[in-house]
Amino acid sequence: MAKKVAFLQGNEAAAQGALYAGCKFFAGYPITPSTEVAEVMSVELPKIGGKFIQMEDEIGAMAALLGGALGGAKALTSTSGPGLSLKQELIGYGCIAEIPCVIINVMRGGPSTGMPTGPSQSDIMSAKWGTHGDHPAICLVPASVQELFEETVRAFNLAEKYRTPVMVMPDEIVGHMRERVVFPEPGELEVIDRAAPTVEPAQYKPYDTSFGDVPPLAAFGSGYKFHVTGLNKLPDGFPTTKAEYVQAEEERQVRKVEGNADDIMKWEEYKCDDAEIIIVAFGSTSRSARFAVDQAREQGIKAGLFRLITFWPFPEKRILELSKKVKAFITPEMNLGMATGVVKAAVEGNAPVLGIFRVDGEPINPGQILDKMKEVK
Amino acid sequence: MAYDYEKFIRPGKLPHIWCPGCGHGIVMKGLIRAIDACGLKKENTAIVSGIGCASRLPGYMDCCTLHTAHGRAAAFATGVKMSRPEMDVILVGGDGDGTAIGGNHFIHACRRNINMTYIILNNKIYGMTGGQFSPATPTGDKASTTPYGNPDPAFDIAKLAIGAGATFVARGTAFHANQIDKLIAEAIQHKGFSVVEILDDCPTTYGRRNKFKSVIEMMNHLKDIAVPVKAAEKMSPEQLKGKVLTGVLYKEDKPEYCEQYAKVIERAQAAK
Structure with missing residues (x-):
């Protein structure tokens, strides 16, 4: 059978890539030039029993995204510069609490409101240094509509594999250009799901490093009870200020990305x-x-x-x-x-x-x- | 026989961080009795909070607990509930967390009427940071950042919730401990967004700045100002001056958000 081919806008392709990767949850807020991602997700998610919610602001969208991801869903949001700035505190929350999620940030001119409809590549430092504190950063910068589809799939894979927020940052030109996209068949591109816990609920610790640098994440509502916080935490998820834990955990959080850079990097x-x-x-x-x-x-x-x-x-x-x-x-x-x-x-x-x-x-x-x-x- | 609170407390997590005389522990006990009375399953219950003294409460509860960022509890919880509508989702937080930095999320959770229960522990102050005024601090009161008296008017949190569209709104006090579990239980059983405001005391950062000589005096104040809704019906405006209504203040049946979204899914799938 011939493969499905479509003439798509970059932002539409990003949404289609997310769906291919198994995304079932979207929380967002309208912002130019990324809104089409949200619009496609609002059409497509309910068809497959997924959830789309337009939140009251960018911060709320990032919060709902993390909540949805903790509920076990592969979760997506989309935004642009000013929205990215607003989301930054909670992107840090996603990093320290180690919650997989994908943020598509279509780059427009800045700072502030800047040039909402103009292209830019000026958010790449925000992707790494935008939230406070040391944290891992994965940022993908596709150059074509087809690649935006495929890199969005890969963004979900990296988020799930390394249990961390991942950003996809097309510039406005890539987000809004229209090109031919060949849809990969199901199974043609690798799709990774987060590791499920292998221990009984009573033994489960959400940050148990005896499972390696990326401990399995249970879903809320799946029979596992655990605590999640934005404070520096112990393996059981509870806050600590003990120096040896804080140092080791901060280093592990960064190491799980930097130490696997060869797996993540692509050029x-x-x-x-x-x-x-x-x-x-x-x-x-x-x-x-x-x-x-x-x-x-x-x-x-x-x-x-x-x-x-x-x-x-x-x-x-x-x-x-x-x-x-x-x-x-x-x-x-x-x-x-x-x-x-x-x-x-x-x-x-x-x-x-x-x-x-x-x-x-x-x-x-x-x-x-x-x-x-x-x-x- | 004494009630066994420990069955809902996480082993090894007490003592709590709250100061002697703080009413938050009284509210937590009420919450535990309510969860028990409603028959909620611990692994199916998410307790979500923001930042502040009250927001430390979920950590002591043996459930799925999510201690989020300052003000963001309602938005995180909305994501959890949308993702897992079968879970019981309870939010806990203070007046500053919920109605200042989290005010936007709060009113929109009310508007959506999403089936969650938000317990706001209103002690009229930012306790954890040392006693700055909040949107619930009465005009004229002292806080570390209103040394000459608070120029701001205060929110009536229950009225705010009603105005924003919450379909169950109740108010209690930390003094009326035996009422707390009943209000929370009714809120949990209500289908829609329910808000329970509990007037609480902060002897450490509010009481001593505002001429309360002791915790007992603060508790007696809560007792004195509280007027049950029914009793208030027979009282004149003069008699109600300086009083606060307690009990179930508002209740309405309106379409619930997750059910509404389930209909969206039905429509989308029918159109496919």
């Missing part, structure tokens, strides 16, 4: 093998970069594209390796240098990192990138 290297100039880009900007690389090759410039699909954890080791054999990196991005700073830190001074920054609501075009390549000595 694409395009013509990087002999490249003297490597463009590091993500999202819609990487599409301009690929075009610029092809144009540069035609002109005899050995250019390559390192396309980030995971922004956090960041593939700093690979960037460091590449930095030893290139003349320069070019980092086009729709912000004032966020990824550029991360790349600079990764290259440890081995090569210059030349940024191209746009925050005017216009995409970075291939010509800009090509011009920058010609500045490389």
